[in-house]
Amino acid sequence: MSTVQKRDKLIKQWIKEAAESIELAKEESLKVEEKSARNDLVTNMDKEIEEELTNKIRAEFPEDRICGEEGFGDDLKDLKGTVWFVDPIDGTLNYVLQQENFAVMVGVYEDGVGVQGYIYDVCKDKLYHAIKGMGVYCNGQPVKSPENKSLSAGLVATNSQLMTQDQFAEYRKIAGKSMGVRMLGSAGLEIIELLKGNVIAYMASKLSPWDIAPGKVMIEEVGFKVSQFDGSEVDLLNRNKTIFSTVKAFDEIVTANSK
Amino acid sequence: MSTVQKRDKLIKQWIKEAAESIELAKEESLKVEEKSARNDLVTNMDKEIEEELTNKIRAEFPEDRICGEEGFGDDLKDLKGTVWFVDPIDGTLNYVLQQENFAVMVGVYEDGVGVQGYIYDVCKDKLYHAIKGMGVYCNGQPVKSPENKSLSAGLVATNSQLMTQDQFAEYRKIAGKSMGVRMLGSAGLEIIELLKGNVIAYMASKLSPWDIAPGKVMIEEVGFKVSQFDGSEVDLLNRNKTIFSTVKAFDEIVTANSK
Structure with missing residues (x-):
């Protein structure tokens, strides 16, 4: 199994595990804090999910570096080597106010070039992913290329x-x-x-x-x-x-x- | 069965029938025309659905008047008596460009007072309705009242x-x-x-x-x-x-x- 294939398998599994924790947390009361502004929020789940994803990446790929929203990653000054981008909950304001319309996202870059991208629409259970040169998929099925409209x-x-x-x-x-x-x-x-x-x-x-x-x-x-x-x-x-x-x-x- | 109950039963049935026609029409090529502006569109389906709904209302409730988007209704100068409001496809631009995110809507007013309202999110199969004084329902289940937020x-x-x-x-x-x-x-x-x-x-x-x-x-x-x-x-x-x-x-x- 190539490194890309190994990452692909693990990322899909980790994202689904993250989504389960996020969905479960809706039942309990979320802890919400303001970051840079009154509408820039972070919840305990953003932090917990990023920490969990970061730990999993480090355990499997100790050489790689991580760029994440909540600060559990590395302080990057360049994009050399393999860099992971992690957004534990993209659309936190929706997650807090609507309990829907948010995503879990992961991207992997090698020397600054995008190699793998994952966006999971949690509430609709749609996992979109792409591996460079292999096309875009939704829940494992190829996505028809969108039209080049003006x-x-x-x-x-x-x-x-x-x-x-x-x-x-x-x-x-x-x-x-x-x-x-x-x-x-x-x-x-x-x-x-x-x-x-x-x-x-x-x-x-x-x-x-x-x-x-x-x-x-x-x-x-x-x-x-x-x-x-x-x-x-x-x-x-x-x-x-x-x-x-x-x-x-x-x-x-x-x-x-x-x- | 009261008039309101009779209308309620028929409207729910008619809306579902309309939605089936709208969904089926996606398979064929839609005919799209501009109305007042380049982004104010109408399709053959807007017209067909309104004509169909209008005919059904007139057959069952010949005394009532109808206000509709595509002109199959009456030319209203007042809201006396029972007036039906019909929007065959609300969000026509989405229907044409996205094939999702549109609704079928019907409202019934008596002497200008709203008595019944129906909005059907076709692609999500969610029919919201309210009868004055009876609460709001989604697919027959009561909707929890939303919070009065600032x-x-x-x-x-x-x-x-x-x-x-x-x-x-x-x-x-x-x-x-x-x-x-x-x-x-x-x-x-x-x-x-x-x-x-x-x-x-x-x-x-x-x-x-x-x-x-x-x-x-x-x-x-x-x-x-x-x-x-x-x-x-x-x-x-x-x-x-x-x-x-x-x-x-x-x-x-x-x-x-x-x-």
């Missing part, structure tokens, strides 16, 4: 800040050229919408490496684009204003943006 | 125009006081989110009577509020800028708006 022919997903903050007026105009805007509140679930062809782009004003890395593998696997708003490469050591998009819409968004 | 304690649903048009900047600021914004692109599905407690308000810059009437019965049944943006009664003969909301958030939104 901005004016599809819907665009965005994040809340892009809707409400003055500095993003330009991007609201770009979104206004599409057929309409949709917002689920989870980067992972927006990426799934893009993979399904339900939207033709996802523009988010602030995404962290663990929000970006797993989906980037999948989106590039279907031949679509991922970049910062200005068209430059995303930086997986920092936060980014990020576009995930069909090729056609990408060119329109980046061109509109550079005017 | 604006700052919950998520807010909006529509695309509110996000992208200059004239709605004030409302984007109000939305910014919430925990975050969510957008599904179907008035019916946003109302379901409010009934589930997933959002605490739905603000839409332009809703027609058939978008409002069915959900209004349900939202008022759980003790929440429905009005125009300025707090005045919605007008079920015209389009409205509409708020559906918890009582607490409603007061905050209308107050913020009247400043």
